[in-house]
Amino acid sequence: MDKLTTVEGKAYPFGMKNVDTDIIIPSHWLKTISRNGMGKGAFEVLRKEPGNVFDDPAYAGSPILIAGDNFGCGSSREHAAWALGDLGIRVVIAPSFSDIFSSNAFKNGILTAVLPQEAIDRLMEVAQTDDIHVDLEQQTVTTQFQDRFSFEIDPFRKHCLLGGLDEIGLTLGDADGIGVYEAKVAQDRPWMIPAVA
Amino acid sequence: MVKLRTLYEKIWDAHVVERRPDGTCLIYIDRHLVHEVTSPQAFEGLRLAGRKVRRPDLTLAVPDHNLPTTPRRDADGHRVPIADPESAQQLAALERNAPEFGVRLIGDADVEQGIVHVVGPEQGFTLPGTTLVCGDSHTSSHGALGALAFGIGTSEVEHVLATQTLLLKQSKTMEVVVEGKLGFGVTPKDVALAICGHIGTAGGTGYVMEYRGSVFRDMSIEGRLTVANMSIEAGARSGLFAPDDTTFAYLKGRPMAPKGADWDAAVAWWRTLVTDEGAQFDKSVVIDAADIVPTVTWGTSPEDVVAVTGVVPDPASFEDASKRAAAQKSLDYMGLTAGQKLADVAVEHIFIGSCTNSRIEDLRAAAALLDGRHIASGIKHAMVVPGSGLVKRQAEAEGLDRIFTDAGFEWREPGCSACLGMNPDKVPAGERCASTSNRNFMGRQGPGARTHLVSPAMAAAAAITGRLTDVRELLKKEEGMA
Numbered sequence: 150m151d152k153l154t155t156v157e158g159k160a161y162p163f164g165m166k167n168v169d170t171d172i173i174i175p176s177h178w179l180k181t182i183s184r185n186g187m188g189k190g191a192f193e194v195l196r197k198e199p200g201n202v203f204d205d206p207a208y209a210g211s212p213i214l215i216a217g218d219n220f221g222c223g224s225s226r227e228h229a230a231w232a233l234g235d236l237g238i239r240v241v242i243a244p245s246f247s248d249i250f251s252s253n254a255f256k257n258g259i260l261t262a263v264l265p266q267e268a269i270d271r272l273m274e275v276a277q278t279d280d281i282h283v284d285l286e287q288q289t290v291t292t293q294f295q296d297r298f299s300f301e302i303d304p305f306r307k308h309c310l311l312g313g314l315d316e317i318g319l320t321l322g323d324a325d326g327i328g329v330y331e332a333k334v335a336q337d338r339p340w341m342i343p344a345v346a
Numbered sequence: 347m348v349k350l351r352t353l354y355e356k357i358w359d360a361h362v363v364e365r366r367p368d369g370t371c372l373i374y375i376d377r378h379l380v381h382e383v384t385s386p387q388a389f390e391g392l393r394l395a396g397r398k399v400r401r402p403d404l405t406l407a408v409p410d411h412n413l414p415t416t417p418r419r420d421a422d423g424h425r426v427p428i429a430d431p432e433s434a435q436q437l438a439a440l441e442r443n444a445p446e447f448g449v450r451l452i453g454d455a456d457v458e459q460g461i462v463h464v465v466g467p468e469q470g471f472t473l474p475g476t477t478l479v480c481g482d483s484h485t486s487s488h489g490a491l492g493a494l495a496f497g498i499g500t501s502e503v504e505h506v507l508a509t510q511t512l513l514l515k516q517s518k519t520m521e522v523v524v525e526g527k528l529g530f531g532v533t534p535k536d537v538a539l540a541i542c543g544h545i546g547t548a549g550g551t552g553y554v555m556e557y558r559g560s561v562f563r564d565m566s567i568e569g570r571l572t573v574a575n576m577s578i579e580a581g582a583r584s585g586l587f588a589p590d591d592t593t594f595a596y597l598k599g600r601p602m603a604p605k606g607a608d609w610d611a612a613v614a615w616w617r618t619l620v621t622d623e624g625a626q627f628d629k630s631v632v633i634d635a636a637d638i639v640p641t642v643t644w645g646t647s648p649e650d651v652v653a654v655t656g657v658v659p660d661p662a663s664f665e666d667a668s669k670r671a672a673a674q675k676s677l678d679y680m681g682l683t684a685g686q687k688l689a690d691v692a693v694e695h696i697f698i699g700s701c702t703n704s705r706i707e708d709l710r711a712a713a714a715l716l717d718g719r720h721i722a723s724g725i726k727h728a729m730v731v732p733g734s735g736l737v738k739r740q741a742e743a744e745g746l747d748r749i750f751t752d753a754g755f756e757w758r759e760p761g762c763s764a765c766l767g768m769n770p771d772k773v774p775a776g777e778r779c780a781s782t783s784n785r786n787f788m789g790r791q792g793p794g795a796r797t798h799l800v801s802p803a804m805a806a807a808a809a810i811t812g813r814l815t816d817v818r819e820l821l822k823k824e825e826g827m828a
């Protein structure tokens with residue numbers, strides 16, 4: 150997982166409320182075998198509308214998405230996080246998120262930052278013309294116009310994102326403990342976990 | 347004093363690698379079954395991170411969901427290509443990933459191939475007291491052998507592949523007790539459906555169930571697999587049976603089961619895997635065996651059960667408003683009206699198969715009724731899909747395939763088939779199917795398909811009469827009792 154310390158750049162001024170995971174990635178993408186390339190399917194239906202932010206060259210490649218209330222509700226599909234990641238998004242800012250989406254996003258190195266609606270309104274405005282700056286260490290979202298909004302984050306998630314540690318990486322950090330367990334069972338119940346040759 | 351523990355707590359305690367201050371535990375996973383739908387992105391994740399599979403020897407890959415159940419090799423032994431490109435792609439990915447990561451693959455042409463939850467027990471891969479996971483919710487099946495088994499998501503599949511562990515919080519415990527003797531014509535599937543109806547689809551959420559009582563003690567392993575399979579339909583991720591002599595007799599000599607001195611040591615340990623007398627469950631559900639009758643579902647949730655002799659319930663009879671609305675929606679979808687007799691409902695399709703009911707005992711039960719009989723003229727399509735190539739071979743050795751085909755059934759290759767509308771075996775929109783599978787959700791067997799969950803014997807009975815039928819009527823005739 151790539152480290153996430155500061156993210157600076159353009160942001161999609163999206164702002165839509167109650168965006169469910171079907172909108173983020175339609176279900177026919179669930180039969181794919183890769184998490185890469187799923188960006189093509191991201192917001193597929195919305196992108197059929199002319200003038201949508203995702204196809205506006207002004208925002209192409211933005212690492213930040215500004216969204217409305219209850220982002221990521223609906224089905225628990227992890228594909229939604231994969232699609233956003235593949236689109237190049239590292240941070241989603243919204244007044245609230247579905248829990249499962251937040252957790253899936255985190256597992257895939259994407260920060261979900263919760264800010265009040267007033268802050269969202271202001272950021273939507275700035276994003277039309279200027280960059281947004283997200284600092285995870287400081288837990289702030291700032292602009293060059295002295296806007297400064299603070300967000301809360303679970304310390305464990307913060308630690309993982311800053312260090313680029315995914316859950317697998319963390320568990321592997323514990324590989325000694327796993328090895329000790331395996332060795333003990335291999336002795337007591339070799340039929341259950343054979344010793345590694 | 348030693349703490350009294352339930353079976354679940356004993357298995358849990360034996361698998362804690364590390365306990366975190368907040369109570370989450372790093373749990374060792376002894377067995378991991380992998381199929382083609384939920385694994386491609388997990389393997390890809392490993393590849394991108396440059397990681398390997400920690401214990402390929404504890405991992406087994408078997409394709410099942412996407413495989414067509416029509417012949418897979420032509421007369422010259424060449425592979426018949428899979429028509430749907432996405433299905434073909436998922437299968438190809440598994441065939442590539444398994445050897446690349448050193449995982450054993452039971453492929454589409456191997457006689458051992460079948461539905462993961464049929465193959466695991468059959469091969470002796472599933473063992474009592476082990477933790478077993480698979481990226482599939484019906485992994486609960488393996489609890490029939492006393493394994494703590496549950497379904498996981500793709501991120502977790504990747505986590506297990508890489509670390510052979512999962513970070514978990516301990517579940518609450520629930521005992522489901524059925525005492526007495528099952529009545530004439532009542533099968534393990536009826537018990538499973540009765541439990542779903544009794545507990546409700548959310549009743550088991552957050553719990554691990556343990557099946558206790560004389561009915562479960564007297565049940566064969568195959569019957570236990572049917573019951574454990576449907577634990578998830580009652581909301582529980584896992585359902586356990588304490589391993590006993592029936593379990594050991596079933597496992598002895600299976601290809602991947604322990605042998606020789608290992609076997610004796612294993613059995614000695616397995617015998618300790620029982621809930622201590624006096625240990626407390628967080629919840630207890632007691633059902634009288636005498637109250638369980640041949641059962642069918644009328645709606646679009648596995649809890650929508652009714653006796654086959656009963657009538658479609660009136661939505662107005664449900665107490666809470668959301669249930670009333672859901673029932674009405676179900677009836678509209680199912681094309682049924684309140685008060686209608688279930689035994690008057692005509693069906694056009696019969697599906698005998700799925701990880702719930704595709705083992706040899708299931709096929710024997712259906713064939714026993716079909717012997718010398720033929721499907722009704724109203725039946726458009728009836729098929730039997732054995733759970734594995736070995737089940738198929740056994741059935742053929744017993745001549746069951748001939749009984750099915752003579753009766754007008756199609757005899758297919760093993761796989762998930764019409765249990766879910768993912769492969770070509772679908773029930774057409776608006777048509778009705780008596781199915782031995784586990785989910786009657788809207789669209790589960792194909793868009794607009796109407797599913798009635800039943801036991802294998804009841805599926806055979808419906809095939810013979812062309813409508814949902816009380817199997818006891820046919821059984822009695824057979825025994826000259828009518």
Ligand code: SF4
Nearest residue numbers: 484700701762765766
């Ligand atoms: S048979 Fe049905 S329930 Fe069982 S694993 Fe296959 S799709 Fe899932």
